[in-house]
Amino acid sequence: MPVDFVFKDRAEESRLVKRRVFVAGVIVILLMSLVVLRLVYLQVLKHDHFITLSQNNRVKILPIPPIRGLIYSRDGVLLAENQPAFSLEIIPERVENLDVVIKELAGLISIQEEDINRFHRLLIEKRRFESVPLRYNLDELEVARFSVKKHLFPGVEVIARLYRRYPLKAETSHVIGYVGRIDDTDMSQLDTSNYLGTTHTGKFGVEKAYEDLLHGEVGYQQVEVNAQGRILRILERTPPEPGKNIYLTLDVSLQKVAADALQGKRGAIVAIDPNNGDVLALVSSPSFDPNPFVNGIDTKSYQELLESKATPLINRVLQGKYPPGSSIKPFFGIAALTFGVRQLNQETWCPGWYSLKGSEHRYRDWKKGGHGHMNLKNAITQSCDVYFYSLANDLGITRIHKVLTDFGFGSKTGIDISGEVPGLVPSAECKREVYHQPWFPGETLIAGIGQGSTLVTPIQLATATATLANHGKLISPHNRQVSIYDLSHWNEVINAMIDVVHGDRGTARQSGLNAPYKFAGKTGTAQVIGVAQDEQYKKEEIPEELQDHALFIAFAPADAPKIAVAIIVENGGSGSRSAAPIARQLFDHYLLNQHSDSG
Amino acid sequence: MEDKTLAQRLHIDIPLLFGSLILCGIGLVVLYSASGQDLNIVLRQAMSMAIALLLMLAIAQLPPEQIERWSLWVYLFGVGLLILVLVAGHVGKGAQRWLDLGLFRFQPSELMKLAVPMVLAWLFASRRLPPTPGPLFVSCLVIVVPVALIAKQPDLGTALLVAAAGFSVLFISGISWRWISTLTIFMALAAPVLWHFMHDYQRRRVWTFLNPEQDPLGAGYHIIQSTIAIGSGGLYGKGWLNGTQSHLEFLPERSTDFIFAVFSEEFGLMGVLLLISIYMFIIIRGLHIAISAQQTYGKLLASALILTFFVYILVNMGMVTGQLPVVGVPLPLISLGGTSVVTLMIAFGILMSVHTHRRMLSE
Structure with missing residues (x-):
């Protein structure tokens, strides 16, 4: 310039x-x-405002889920345990491109399409900063393979969690049920504050029934977190109260015998202690392995279970509705004596069929030639149908309805496992109300041998049998006396049932041979299809699923009952051949293997 | 001449020296906390400060006339380096600001904070004040060229400070208020053009400043977290090393641009007022130096440098308290970073030079 x-x-x-x-x-x-x-x-x-914000930034309250209680059998066998397992979890917020990351992860560990689908399902339910499991049950090799490359996958972590496991698998699944991930329906029924942090809840069986006990109380910790949400230190801690361990009345060894007896068959077995209503064994066959359900069973396997003709997911003990067949007869025997409709030695002539007055229709006895002269005891022992047609006719449907209802049929027993169905006890009123049809006398006869519209569940049958063994004391959960009956007659019926297994002509005498104790039982063979008047029931010509159901109810020892059972083998043919031998096995096991003094 | 004190003979201005030393001390204390008690970082910063202090003392020895003679060459050298940076600069943090000189990396834009006021003061000092339109037009070019080059790096914060330094000279030199309002209007009109040339992240910052709550976890996060830090500090603060916001990493850039939030959180309003008092003390001392300077060059340069120092403080505090958009301007002598400390101390050295080389004869 x-x-x-x-x-x-x-x-x-x-x-x-x-x-x-x-x-x-x-x-x-x-x-x-x-x-x-x-x-x-x-x-x-604005100091107060900002100090609050900074506290909120800093301090987070985190729930600590309680550890779920264990389930043991009465003989101390672990039926449901918590097992640590590794799962691969992703915090969506910290992953930029989920699809790419999952694809890369698939190069390290096996990730099936099923896993990805489940992941996306859970992703919708969870919040962005909550970790979402991608794979469960990583094996050690997979954990190691991921750990080496972990730094390449921010937001992806291997997390060890406790998962429910059922060591006896299918054997106890219908009793224990299983836990599963909490879904929306569960959430609406659960105390949400107590379930913060809890991922699983009981879905079926004991797991569901005793959810309150098993779950425990949630704990809390106040933690200081940094901006990444990482916990720096714990400021305050209220420990969770772990769930209670519970002991079932179930006798696992007896359960095993029962399950083995039904292996490969469809059917149900319940054994209860008539003294207190303890369920000793409860088997519904076929069964299923509950373990895959814990973390969500894959759709294909679930479809298979669901669509299987053998319906493994149905708990037959509670939900199976069967005609009781002749197994109902002892209860009518009690009624006959109590209402004075029959005297103990009053005989009925059995020609092999029975007809109502003024009718040509013949109601057939299972024994073609007839049983001849029959008193009550013989009628029960030999399961004479004609005697009970005639008895039913004299009792009438109203009293039949009353007797069955008093023994607990037609309503839920109240067993502590959910899903029970009430079954059906026929009555004239019911038919009129529901079907707007009159009651026919012939239906009363059919009801007399446990056929027709009467439907019972195995648990009802077992409870009623226990009641019989108790001389009328209905066991818990009902816990009430059947007081209207004259208790002096009970022994007569029970003696008849003892003869069913120990008498020369008892229908189940094969099963009672050489038993070191006496037991009382009653066979039943429930028809699945009606047989026309002139036809013969020919087993060989009938497809399996239409063959008769085999039933057997029994208790032992007869003089001081400790176990009462109801056994149903679907399409098993006759009760004496298919069901009664199972009862003998159960009794032998329970009474002769030191189990008599347990519980 | 015999009555000169030791300080005068060493060309040291005691108030400025003490003011800056106290600031450096506070800076190291806060940095220790903000860095998560990393002694290495604190020591490195102390080293930078020591070097800056020596440079300050060295510059103070130069008579202002010497500085005035060098003004143009420093400026041209600086612009040359800026162009070099654009061509061959080192890219760091997404911006091309550095020149690798082997031993250390050098930010030519920092130099411009000094060079622009120097050259403008030189330009005006030899002419009558207030400046006439001719030199005024030249001075506008002198400002715009480096500002544009720096903004292109992109380094909005430094560009802003350089522009502020230049504008300070214009203001002090007494340009008429009409000119000032014309310039303001011109800048307002230039804003859309500037917007057009802005990088996406810069535009986002402006948007975020206007409405931080709209994206609390994204771009607005810085501002929200820093206001929480400041507000939660209250009157007396949470105490040294006890700032939860900063120590739990909620606060971003807490050692550098947002260190004022750490300071406010830990020392509260009382501490902040003390800090501002120290800053004000230095500014007033600087303005006093400007007024009492004998040469026009010294008056213009001293006031421009001290006003730039103020703009540093204003922009940083305004940004951290959420009153201004987020631009990368450090808190002078407190924020981590050697370059700005060196520049600031050299500026103080120039102030000292202006003040201590006055001649006593023309009374």
Whole structure:
């Protein structure tokens, strides 16, 4: 720049600069005051607001889920345990491209399409910062393979969690049930505050029935977290109260015998202690392995279970509705004596069929030639149908309904496993109300031999048998006396049932041979299809699923009952051949293997 | 001449020296906390400060006339380096700001914070004040060229400070208020053009500043977390090393641009007022130096440098308290970073030079 001579008024310039510096100084002070005002606003006026925000930033309250209680059998066998297992979990918030990451992970460990589908399902339910499991049950090799490359997968972690496991698998599944991931329906029924942090809840069986006991109380910890949500230290901790361990009345060894007896068959077995209603064995066959259900069974396997003709998911003990057949007869025997409709030795002539007055229709006895003269005892022992046709006719449907209802048929027994169905005890009123049809006398006869519309569940049959063994004392959960009956007659019926297994002509005498104890029983053979008047029931010509159901109810020892059972073998043919031998096995096991004094 | 004190003979201005030393001390204390008690970082910063202090003292020895003579060359050298940076600079944190000189990396844009006021003061000092339109137009070019080059790196914070330094000279030199309002209007009109040239992240910052709550976990996060830190500090603060916001990593950039939030959280309003008082003390001392300077060059340069120092403080505090958009401007002498400390101390050195080389004869 060329510098020409300029006249400079130094004093004037100095004043100008001074003025400007003053102005600048004022501006500086004004602007600085604004900053100070802002700071006063933030630090004094809004201090409470921000201190709360910073606390919220810093302190998080995290639930600590309680450890679920274990389930043992009465003989101390572990039926449901908590097993640590590794799962691969992803925190969606911290992963930029889920699909890419999953694809990369699949290169390290096996990830099936099923896993990915489940992952996406859970992803919708969870919040962005909650970890979502991608794979369960990683084996050690997979854990190691991932751990080496872990730094490449931020937001992906291997987490060890406790998972429910059922060591006896299918053998106890219908009793224990299983736990599964909490879904929306569960959430609406559960105390949400107590289930913060809990992932699984009982879905069926004992797991569901005793959820409150098994779950325990949630604990809390106040933790200090950093911006990444990582826990830095624990400020305060309220420990969770672990779920209670529970002991079932179930006798696992007896359960095994029962399960083995039904191996490969369809059917149900219940054994209860008539003294207190303890369920000793409960088998519904076929069964299923509950373990895959814990973390969500894959759709294909579930479909297979669901669509199987053998319906393994149905608990036959509670949900199977069967005609009781002749197994119902002892209960009518009690009624006959109590209501005075029959005397003990009053005989009925059995020609092999029975007809109502003024009707040509012949109601056939299972024994073609007839049983001849039959008193009550013989009628029970030999399961004479004609005697009970005639008895039913004299009792009438109203009293039949009363007798069956009193023994607990037609209503839920109240067993502590959910899903029970009430079955059906026929009555004239019911038929009129529901079907708007009159009651026919012939239906009463059919009801007399446990056929027709009467439907019972195995648990009802077992409970009723226990009641019989108790001389009318209905066991828990009902816990009430059947007081209207004259208790002096009970022994007669029980003696008849003893003869069923130990008498020369008893229908189940094969099963009672050489038993070192006496037991009482009654066979039943329930028809699945009606047989026309002139037809013969020919087993060989009938497809399996239409063959008769085999039933047997029994208790032992007969004089001081300790176990009462109801056994149903679907399409098993006759009760004496298919069902009664199982009862003998159960009794032998239970009474002769030191189990007589347990419980 | 015999009555000169030791300080005067060493060309040291005691108030400035003490003010800056106290600030450095506070800076190291806060940095220790903000860095998560990392002694290495604190030591490194202390080293930078020591070097800066030596540079300050060295510069103070130069008479202002010497500095005035070098002004143009420093400026041209600086612009040359800026162009070099654009061509062959080192890319760090997404911006091209650094020049690798082997021993250390150098940010030419920092130099411009000094060079622009120097060259403008030189330009105006030899002419009558207030400046006439001719030199005024030249001075606008002198400002715009480096500002544009720096903004292109992109480094909005430094560009802003350089522009502020240049504008301070214009203001002090007494340009008429009409010119000032014309310039303001021009800048307002230039804003859309600037917007057009902005990077996406810069635009996002402006948006975020206007409405931080709209994206609390994204771009608004910085501002929200820093206001929480400041607000939760209250009157007396949470105490040194006890700032939860900063120590739990909720606060981003807590050692550098947002260190004021750490300070406010831990020392509260009382601490902040003390800090601002120290800053104000230095600014007022700087303005005093400007007024009492004998040469126009010294007056203009001193006031421009001290006003730039103020703009540093204002922009940083405004940004951290959520009053201004987030631009990368450090809190002078407190924020981690050697470059800005060196620049600031050199500026103080120039102030000292202006003040201590006055001649006593023309009374």
